[in-house]
Amino acid sequence: MSDTKEKQTSSFEMVRALGLVSVICGIIIVGIYQFTLPAADANRKLALERQVFKILPDAKNVVTYYATGKGIIAAQGHDKPPSDAVVFYAVYDSAKKLMGIAAEASSAGYADQVRVLYAYDPEKQVITGIGVISMRETPGIGDRILTDKAFLENFAALDVHLSADLQSLANAVKTVKHGTRSGLWQIDAISGATVTSKAVGRGINESAQALLPRLLPQLDKLRKAS
Amino acid sequence: MSHTELRAAPHQHSGNDVPVIMRNVVYALLPICVFSVWQYGLSAAALILVVTLACLLAERINNFVSGTASTLSDWSAVITGILLALTLPPSFPLWMGAVAGLSAIWLGKSLFGGLGQNPFNPALIGRAFVQAAFPTAISTWVPAFSLNRFAGFIPTTLTAPFMLPPDIKHWIKLQGLDAFTGATPLARWKFENVAASAMEFLTGQVTACAGETSAILILLCGLYLAVRKFLDWRIPVAVMGSVTLLSWLFHLAQPARYPSPSFMLLSGGLMLGAWFMATDMASSPITPRGIWLYGALIGILTVMIRYFGGLTEGVMYAILIANATAPLLDQFNQPRVLGAKGSKS
Amino acid sequence: MSVPSNFDEFLDGIWKQNPIFVMVLGMCPTLAVTVSAVNAISMGLATTFVLGASCLLVSLLRHAIPKQVRIASYILIIATFVTVVDYAIQAISLDLYEALGAYIKLIVANCILLGRAEAHAAKNPPLPATFNAIGMGFGFTLGLFAIGCVREILGAGKLFGISLFGEHFQPWVVMVLPPGGFFVLAGWLIVFAAFEQYKSKRIQGVPS
Numbered sequence: 001m002s003d004t005k006e007k008q009t010s011s012f013e014m015v016r017a018l019g020l021v022s023v024i025c026g027i028i029i030v031g032i033y034q035f036t037l038p039a040a041d042a043n044r045k046l047a048l049e050r051q052v053f054k055i056l057p058d059a060k061n062v063v064t065y066y067a068t069g070k071g072i073i074a075a076q077g078h079d080k081p082p083s084d085a086v087v088f089y090a091v092y093d094s095a096k097k098l099m100g101i102a103a104e105a106s107s108a109g110y111a112d113q114v115r116v117l118y119a120y121d122p123e124k125q126v127i128t129g130i131g132v133i134s135m136r137e138t139p140g141i142g143d144r145i146l147t148d149k150a151f152l153e154n155f156a157a158l159d160v161h162l163s164a165d166l167q168s169l170a171n172a173v174k175t176v177k178h179g180t181r182s183g184l185w186q187i188d189a190i191s192g193a194t195v196t197s198k199a200v201g202r203g204i205n206e207s208a209q210a211l212l213p214r215l216l217p218q219l220d221k222l223r224k225a226s
Numbered sequence: 227m228s229h230t231e232l233r234a235a236p237h238q239h240s241g242n243d244v245p246v247i248m249r250n251v252v253y254a255l256l257p258i259c260v261f262s263v264w265q266y267g268l269s270a271a272a273l274i275l276v277v278t279l280a281c282l283l284a285e286r287i288n289n290f291v292s293g294t295a296s297t298l299s300d301w302s303a304v305i306t307g308i309l310l311a312l313t314l315p316p317s318f319p320l321w322m323g324a325v326a327g328l329s330a331i332w333l334g335k336s337l338f339g340g341l342g343q344n345p346f347n348p349a350l351i352g353r354a355f356v357q358a359a360f361p362t363a364i365s366t367w368v369p370a371f372s373l374n375r376f377a378g379f380i381p382t383t384l385t386a387p388f389m390l391p392p393d394i395k396h397w398i399k400l401q402g403l404d405a406f407t408g409a410t411p412l413a414r415w416k417f418e419n420v421a422a423s424a425m426e427f428l429t430g431q432v433t434a435c436a437g438e439t440s441a442i443l444i445l446l447c448g449l450y451l452a453v454r455k456f457l458d459w460r461i462p463v464a465v466m467g468s469v470t471l472l473s474w475l476f477h478l479a480q481p482a483r484y485p486s487p488s489f490m491l492l493s494g495g496l497m498l499g500a501w502f503m504a505t506d507m508a509s510s511p512i513t514p515r516g517i518w519l520y521g522a523l524i525g526i527l528t529v530m531i532r533y534f535g536g537l538t539e540g541v542m543y544a545i546l547i548a549n550a551t552a553p554l555l556d557q558f559n560q561p562r563v564l565g566a567k568g569s570k571s
Numbered sequence: 572m573s574v575p576s577n578f579d580e581f582l583d584g585i586w587k588q589n590p591i592f593v594m595v596l597g598m599c600p601t602l603a604v605t606v607s608a609v610n611a612i613s614m615g616l617a618t619t620f621v622l623g624a625s626c627l628l629v630s631l632l633r634h635a636i637p638k639q640v641r642i643a644s645y646i647l648i649i650a651t652f653v654t655v656v657d658y659a660i661q662a663i664s665l666d667l668y669e670a671l672g673a674y675i676k677l678i679v680a681n682c683i684l685l686g687r688a689e690a691h692a693a694k695n696p697p698l699p700a701t702f703n704a705i706g707m708g709f710g711f712t713l714g715l716f717a718i719g720c721v722r723e724i725l726g727a728g729k730l731f732g733i734s735l736f737g738e739h740f741q742p743w744v745v746m747v748l749p750p751g752g753f754f755v756l757a758g759w760l761i762v763f764a765a766f767e768q769y770k771s772k773r774i775q776g777v778p779s
Contacts, residue, residue: 043661322741389741390739
């Protein structure tokens with residue numbers, strides 16, 4: 001370009017300009033982060049509680065925990081979870097008694113990840129309900145997992161008890177073809193929405209296999225924790 | 227009837243211009259329509275009528291907006307309407323049928339510049355649109371030869387515009403057919419592994435749209451057009467040939483899993499697609515080798531979608547995809563110009 | 572030629588140079604987040620804020636930034652305000668944040684932003700630059716809203732989440748799927764083109 005030849009810009013000027021822009025931008029970003037953090041945190045907590053209330057309506061208090069290979073630890077502030085941790089939520093009622101456990105299960109559906117929150121009853125070792133956190137399944141087909149009564153019935157008492165050695169589920173959770181459910185650990189798929197139904201089953205199986213063997217031996221710690 | 231005149235080539239004209247060909251295609255489609263009405267009664271007749279009228283209306287509005295002379299008399303909108311209606315379930319609500327007709331003409335034909343400019347078969351564009359828009363209604367089927375089919379409409383037919391069609395389970399029970407499952411032969415094969423017999427197809431005792439229940443009739447009507455040279459016989463032959471060959475190979479390898487070639491040929495929209503839709507003159511190739519490849523591509527894609535896809539029927543998408551490749555097939559298969567050197571220039 | 576007033580600058584983006592219907596820019600959010608009117612307006616306003624704020628800053632700094640490093644500076648400034656919007660939406664509503672998804676962060680790649688910074692803000696004083704940017708933003712919002720309305724009405728039978736046709740409405744599933752975005756955008760482009768054609772015919776018809 002002609003005018004760059006006429007007026008040479010020194011390296012110092014360029015570095016200075018970029019430095020100036022960076023400083024201004026840095027201040028703005030840090031400022032807005034600090035400013036919005038409390039509101040964003042409150043929103044996230046609210047959203048989590050709303051999800052939990054959907055599957056455990058009597059819940060009063062929700063505490064986030066990490067289940068690691070060495071045991072379970074309560075989440076503190078904005079700590080990063082340990083690398084092998086499985087996140088779960090201990091749910092207490094108004095009498096501060098442990099009502100159940102909520103955890104997230106996620107698996108690839110037809111369009112995107114299907115993320116569901118499931119409620120686990122440690123006394124009976126069954127799943128007692130699910131709620132969808134997010135999904136982008138086809139309206140009218142895949143999103144019937146939200147509304148189909150027969151499908152949701154599967155999760156009234158889905159069997160996830162551990163095998164004798166406490167290392168894995170006695171029966172892996174599995175989604176089966178519509179109308180062929182033969183065990184309490186099986187999920188009867190919605191006919192016409194098999195891909196989404198399978199995603200739910202697969203997600204729950206993966207999550208339960210990872211979480212429950214770590215969680216169950218430590219249950220007393222959770223009962224006392226509140 | 228042929229006549230010559232003094233002008234640049236071509237000198238000889240067969241006398242079959244567009245309206246003549248199109249009118250004959252309509253004649254060939256009429257027996258299929260009659261069969262469909264006989265099977266499903268008033269609802270099927272109303273659907274064919276409404277979809278065709280919607281296509282004509284769209285064409286007329288288009289003429290009006292673009293300020294051109296009426297193109298209704300070339301019969302092409304009528305063909306689009308009838309073909310489209312034959313691919314829809316007989317219980318399809320009439321207002322959805324009208325949406326299908328309008329989108330077929332506007333999205334499938336007018337946007338590209340009218341008859342002869344359309345890269346895709348307009349009827350299939352219309353069907354693809356309503357399949358995406360109303361997936362539930364388009365996969366709701368009713369039994370053929372129900373008792374009161376001429377006494378009244380199927381309840382879903384008269385759904386008010388923009389409203390959900392009512393549940394027809396109760397109505398189906400009234401027809402005295404307890405074993406009715408509401409699944410097409412292809413769906414029954416895919417989900418329950420039950421292949422309908424050729425006899426069931428030939429007598430129309432299956433649940434499906436008209437294009438699926440009358441394979442032999444379609445074959446005869448198609449043959450009439452082929453004999454009169456109104457369609458290119460090589461396309462349906464290539465489609466049916468490749469489907470037969472491919473499904474026969476699969477059937478040989480795993481007879482329990484894959485159905486016989488006759489099932490593949492008679493089920494779904496294959497016959498209607500092969501004879502009346504793949505042969506659409508504007509959207510199919512014109513070079514000899516291109517035509518064979520085009521037909522084979524449709525057959526292969528159909529089998530692949532039916533066997534391995536999420537959908538039960540694949541003819542519609544197979545033809546649309548093959549339509550898209552038609553210009554390319556022509557480009558790669560240009561016959562050598564007389565007198566030109568053998569190698570590429 | 573007279574210098575355009577601030578108001579003219581503002582109107583420019585809404586009609587004559589509408590980013591969606593005339594310039595056909597920013598198609599990624601246009602097709603992706605317009606499944607409902609609320610999403611469309613939120614996305615439009617978020618983009619408007621980023622546009623206005625970054626153009627103001629670019630215009631203020633236009634003498635301090637040498638030509639050689641201008642792209643890097645503009646992108647940095649735009650990215651800053653996208654981050655601001657990202658945090659702000661998290662603080663306002665998590666549902667909205669989930670609905671808009673990755674497209675908030677993708678505002679940074681919206682060509683309207685760099686285009687405005689480069690073509691207008693870098694050459695004009697802060698006031699007209701900001702007016703022009705906000706006009707563009709509103710034009711963008713208007714375009715998204717027009718598409719979002721049609722898609723929400725046909726795709727769900729609702730507008731702003733309020734049911735219009737009662738519970739027996741048959742949703743057009745295709746409208747909330749990606750192809751619906753293309754169909755509706757194309758429909759609006761036809762309407763705009765037809766209107767422009769009609770207008771130019773009328774102007775030609777008047778003897779000058």
